Amino acid sequence: MIDLPLDLPARLAKQEKNAIRWEGIRADERTPNLMPAAVLIPLIRLRNQWHLVYTLRSVRLHDHSGQVSYPGGSWEASDASLIETALRESWEEIGLNPGAVRVMGCMAQMAMITRFLVTPVVGIVDWPTELTVNPDEVDRVFSIPLDWLADPANREYRVYTHKGKDYDVLFFKEYDGEIVWGATATMTLDFLSLLN
Numbered sequence: 312m313i314d315l316p317l318d319l320p321a322r323l324a325k326q327e328k329n330a331i332r333w334e335g336i337r338a339d340e341r342t343p344n345l346m347p348a349a350v351l352i353p354l355i356r357l358r359n360q361w362h363l364v365y366t367l368r369s370v371r372l373h374d375h376s377g378q379v380s381y382p383g384g385s386w387e388a389s390d391a392s393l394i395e396t397a398l399r400e401s402w403e404e405i406g407l408n409p410g411a412v413r414v415m416g417c418m419a420q421m422a423m424i425t426r427f428l429v430t431p432v433v434g435i436v437d438w439p440t441e442l443t444v445n446p447d448e449v450d451r452v453f454s455i456p457l458d459w460l461a462d463p464a465n466r467e468y469r470v471y472t473h474k475g476k477d478y479d480v481l482f483f484k485e486y487d488g489e490i491v492w493g494a495t496a497t498m499t500l501d502f503l504s505l506l507n
Contacts, residue, residue: 313457322505323416332421334494345428349397350383352431355438362454369450379491397432405452406443412436423494431498455486461503
């Protein structure tokens, strides 16, 4: 059974200093014109094991509609930091009270093919805690145990075509009717690698 290391904040601080990860972007396609964004990687303790919390994005959204993701979104000028962005977006999307989140730190930034530069913020959520899902942004909230996510038998790489180009993309197998894939799956695997 996977447990969180006592030095998780130090491990996150070390990984945060790593170079930007370019998710599916070839060296000749890289641009400095990326929009800052942040997601919260929420950890909860459920039935005596650690889980990660995911959202299923509303099919009504323009970007990444109907996909599994972590709560988060674009940085706004009123946000004091990208940590604040992740907490604000989590509040707006799923009603997660920022006061119920103990931020452990941030992971290395990830540049996306959608031109966002995403900072993953890792936080432990007091659980149970009340959530209020915003139906304009999220269709459902669910969690997956770390033990299941860490099992290599539950993931594979598939070819995914975006704007006429083929990419090798990480997919987890279906869990509770949902499939975690793409950047969210990569962030999940990056986080799991910190626990070893």
